Amino acid sequence: MRLRVLASPKPGYNMSLDEAMVLTGQAANVCYMKADIDTILSEPVANSLKRARNTIENGHHSVADHLHYILVLEGIPKIIAMLLNNEKDYDTSEKSARYTEMQAAPEEEEVYNKWIHILKRVILETYPNLGDGVAQKRAQENARYMLSVFTPATCMVHTLSLRRINYTIGYCDDLLAMETADPFLVALKPWLAELRDWLAPLNIPGLRDNKAYIYSSLLGDGFLGEDRGYGFSMLARRKRAENIGESFCINFTGTFAMLAQLQRHRFMMHDEIMMPDLNNFRFYTPAVLKDPELIEEWEKDMLSCKERFPQGMLLDICSIGYVDSFVRLAQERLCGSAQYEICMWAKETLANLISGCIETDCTAAARELISLDMKGTKCAFGNYTCAHPCPLGPNEAFTRLV
Numbered sequence: 001m002r003l004r005v006l007a008s009p010k011p012g013y014n015m016s017l018d019e020a021m022v023l024t025g026q027a028a029n030v031c032y033m034k035a036d037i038d039t040i041l042s043e044p045v046a047n048s049l050k051r052a053r054n055t056i057e058n059g060h061h062s063v064a065d066h067l068h069y070i071l072v073l074e075g076i077p078k079i080i081a082m083l084l085n086n087e088k089d090y091d092t093s094e095k096s097a098r099y100t101e102m103q104a105a106p107e108e109e110e111v112y113n114k115w116i117h118i119l120k121r122v123i124l125e126t127y128p129n130l131g132d133g134v135a136q137k138r139a140q141e142n143a144r145y146m147l148s149v150f151t152p153a154t155c156m157v158h159t160l161s162l163r164r165i166n167y168t169i170g171y172c173d174d175l176l177a178m179e180t181a182d183p184f185l186v187a188l189k190p191w192l193a194e195l196r197d198w199l200a201p202l203n204i205p206g207l208r209d210n211k212a213y214i215y216s217s218l219l220g221d222g223f224l225g226e227d228r229g230y231g232f233s234m235l236a237r238r239k240r241a242e243n244i245g246e247s248f249c250i251n252f253t254g255t256f257a258m259l260a261q262l263q264r265h266r267f268m269m270h271d272e273i274m275m276p277d278l279n280n281f282r283f284y285t286p287a288v289l290k291d292p293e294l295i296e297e298w299e300k301d302m303l304s305c306k307e308r309f310p311q312g313m314l315l316d317i318c319s320i321g322y323v324d325s326f327v328r329l330a331q332e333r334l335c336g337s338a339q340y341e342i343c344m345w346a347k348e349t350l351a352n353l354i355s356g357c358i359e360t361d362c363t364a365a366a367r368e369l370i371s372l373d374m375k376g377t378k379c380a381f382g383n384y385t386c387a388h389p390c391p392l393g394p395n396e397a398f399t400r401l402v
Contacts, residue, residue: 009070017202018049020067020162025052028063056207064163064207071158078311079149080191081156082259086234088266089164094156097144097257097311098339099137102153108146108308111301115143122288123402127392134391138402141339142286145312146305149256150187163207165199170208171231172196184276184309234259234271240318244356246365249320250349255284256311258341265329268321281306282314287340288401323365326353327372335378336390336397347398 007023025048029040055063073080081094095102104112120139123130130138147153160168172192175185240249254262262270283302289295302312321329326349332338333346350373357366372381377394379386392400 007066009068015067015069017204020064020202021052021204022048023067024063024162025049025055027066028052028055028060056204059210061163061207061210064166064204065161067162068159069162069165069202071160072155073158074155075152076154076156076195077148077150077152077191078154078256078260079188079309080195081154082149082256082263083232083234084158084160084168085260085263086232086270087164087168088233089161091159092156095154097147097154098141101140102144102147102151104147104153105151108148108151108305111146111305112143115146115298115301116140118294119143119286119288122291122294126288126401130391142288142402145255145257145284145286145310146301147311148305148308149311150191150309162202162204165202166204166207167209169196169199169203172199174231175235183278183307187309233269240320244353245360245362247320247322248326248353248356249318250352251316251318252345252349253282253314254317254345255314255341256309258339258345259315259317261333261339261342262317262319262329265325265332267325267328268319271318276309276313276315278306283310284312284314284341286402290401323353323357323362323368326350327368330372331378331381334372334376334397336392336394336400337388340400340402343397 022045026040026043028051029043029048030037033040052063078097081092084090085092085094101116102112116136116139119142120135123135123138124132127135172195175192176189176196178185180186240251242251243249259270262268281303283299283306285295285298289298302310306313330346330350333342334350335343338346350369354366354369354373357363357369375381377390377397379389379394390397
C-alpha cells in the first residue's frame, strides 16, 4: 500500500476555478483509469478540464467534493451561519455569542447592553458564589436572545467543498427567484444575494443539487404550495408525524439560539416545521428571571424587537435521528456548563425517548437511554474526565436557573 498527498490547502492562496476543475477532472479519471495515477496527473490540462465538465454535466458531482476552500465570513448575520451550518457538509469555527460580547446593531445596542447588566445582577444575587466572570458570560448568553438573527455580528471560518459551494449558489438562486411577501424571506434575500455574489467566482454551470430533498414553496395556504426545487435544509418545512423507536422523529419548540446549538450535532437532522410567524410571535424568557416586573420588562423588550426576528423567538422544530445519535448529543449537552435551554431540552427529550422506546418494545434502545439517564451528567458517564468542572457542580446541572 502506498500513500501520498495529492493536494492540500495553502494559507493565503486562492485556488482558481480552472485549477480546481483540473484536479476534479483528474479525480474523475481515476474511476476509469487504465494506467497509473502519475499518467493521469501528467495528462494535458485540456483533457482534465473536458472530463470535469462532462462528469458534472452527467450528474456525477462527487468528484467536485475533493476540492475544499477555507472561507472567512465576516460581518454576517446569524441566520446565514445557521443556513450554512444546517447542511452538515462543512467544518466551521464561529464567534461565540455565549463567551463574547456581540456587536449589536444601533437599534438594539441599548436593550442588549441593558439586559447584560440586569441579568448579571440577577445571576449574582441568585448565585453569589458564581463569580463575576462566569456571571458575565451567562448574562451575555441570555441577553443575546434580544439580538436579531439578521444583525451582522457573526464571524466564522467555514470550509466547503467545490460541490457544496455550488449547491449553495443554487439554493440562493432558488430563493432569490421566489416571489414572496413573507417578512422573514424578504429580510433574508439581500443577505442571500450578497452571499451568492461573493461565491460567484467559483460558480460552475450545471453543478446544482439534483439529489437533495425538496422544500415546499411559499405559495399557497400555510406555505404548503407546489414544490419548488431544492433548497436549504433548515427551511424544509415538512410536517412530520412523530415516532420513537430505534430511530425517532420529534417535534418541539426552541429558539433560534437553541437551533444553532443543535446544528452542531450533524448526525441528526433539524428542520424548521414552519417559517417564523410574526402573527404568532412566541419568545423565550430566561429561567433566572423570577421578578414579575423584570419578566414584564423582558416581554416588553422582546415585543419591541419582534419585527427584527430576535434570537429568542420560539420556532417549531423537527429533529430526526437514531437513538445512538441522541446519546452522543446527550453526552455533551447533559452538563451544567451547556447552554441552559438545550440542556433542559436534552433532559426532557431523554425522558420522552425512554417512554417511547418502552411503549414500542425497543428494549435495547430503552436500556441504553435509561442507563444514560441514571448516570445524570456527562461527568458521571465513566468514560469522560471534565477539564473544567461546571461552576455550580453536577448536582445542580438540571435544577440551575442559568
